[in-house]
Amino acid sequence: MKIGLPKGLYYYYCQKWLYFFKELNVEVISYDTTKEIIELGNAIANSEMCLSMKMFLGHISYLQDKCDYILIPNLQYDYKNQMCSNFNCLYDLVNNFFKVNILTFDNEKEIKNYLKIGKELKFKTKQIKKAYKIATIKYNKELKKIKLENMSKLNSINKKILLVGHSYNIRDKYLSEVINLFKKYNIEIIYSDLFNDDYYFYLSKELYWKYSKVNVSSVIYCKEQVDGIVFFTTFPCGLDSLVNELVMRKIDKPYLNLVIDDLDSLAGMETRIESFVDILEQN
Numbered sequence: 001m002k003i004g005l006p007k008g009l010y011y012y013y014c015q016k017w018l019y020f021f022k023e024l025n026v027e028v029i030s031y032d033t034t035k036e037i038i039e040l041g042n043a044i045a046n047s048e049m050c051l052s053m054k055m056f057l058g059h060i061s062y063l064q065d066k067c068d069y070i071l072i073p074n075l076q077y078d079y080k081n082q083m084c085s086n087f088n089c090l091y092d093l094v095n096n097f098f099k100v101n102i103l104t105f106d107n108e109k110e111i112k113n114y115l116k117i118g119k120e121l122k123f124k125t126k127q128i129k130k131a132y133k134i135a136t137i138k139y140n141k142e143l144k145k146i147k148l149e150n151m152s153k154l155n156s157i158n159k160k161i162l163l164v165g166h167s168y169n170i171r172d173k174y175l176s177e178v179i180n181l182f183k184k185y186n187i188e189i190i191y192s193d194l195f196n197d198d199y200y201f202y203l204s205k206e207l208y209w210k211y212s213k214v215n216v217s218s219v220i221y222c223k224e225q226v227d228g229i230v231f232f233t234t235f236p237c238g239l240d241s242l243v244n245e246l247v248m249r250k251i252d253k254p255y256l257n258l259v260i261d262d263l264d265s266l267a268g269m270e271t272r273i274e275s276f277v278d279i280l281e282q283n
Helices: 009-013 016-023 035-044 051-063 090-097 110-120 125-155 179-185 197-203 210-222 238-248 267-282
Strands: 002-004 027-029 069-073 102-105 160-164 188-191 228-234 255-260
Touching: 009 051, 016 027, 016 125, 035 051, 051 090, 069 090, 090 102, 102 110, 110 125, 125 188, 160 210, 179 188, 179 228, 179 267, 210 238, 228 238, 228 267, 238 255, 255 267
Parallel strands: 002 027, 002 069, 069 102, 160 188, 160 228, 228 255
Antiparallel strands: none
């Protein structure tokens, strides 16, 4: 049995599923984003959709004949932590555009989702609960380690930048080619999505969108400890274009706004990053 897990959007917020399926000896199929996958998404998506959404649809198209099921959330409206509408429509989009078997989860209590999907795959309740317990322990341990490593970079003697962006953008291997350009300058990169949850929601209560709270809170928390801030988003993200603009107007720190639409050529991005590094060196 093979479960397809498209590497886009919610993938980076659902890493526990990887541990869960592994404990049940269920094979998970995922692929890094490629130019081919983006082109598949472009052929399906509406022209006004953001690059991240086009990439997600491309992943579904690429996976559809390679697995038995695809894991897709069917998220309901949550007035406390509202997400981009793209997240709320994923199930309906996939269900209507593709002929695939869908495993779905919703906003219910986490263990209920794991039990539901485990039973759909014909596992016994005892097996499911055991796999969920082990997956939770392993996932939490790994996440804690990664967050500690991220926060420890704030003490580095090297120049430091805070990379502000959604996980599905800054963690994507294809898109992060832009971010990798910073590495040759020996600059520490601190990720906005790798702080403890209490930092996020304590510092930014007023914002309406869940993942925007994460980004803005990270800026508030460590703006005095970094040398510069890089805003990383895909075109044309409506939420980021609004929230990032408001943040950039209020921070007294060198910043760079990178909006990604096409990575056929990195020359322009490399020039902007080189200029930004020069500014950091002068401060």
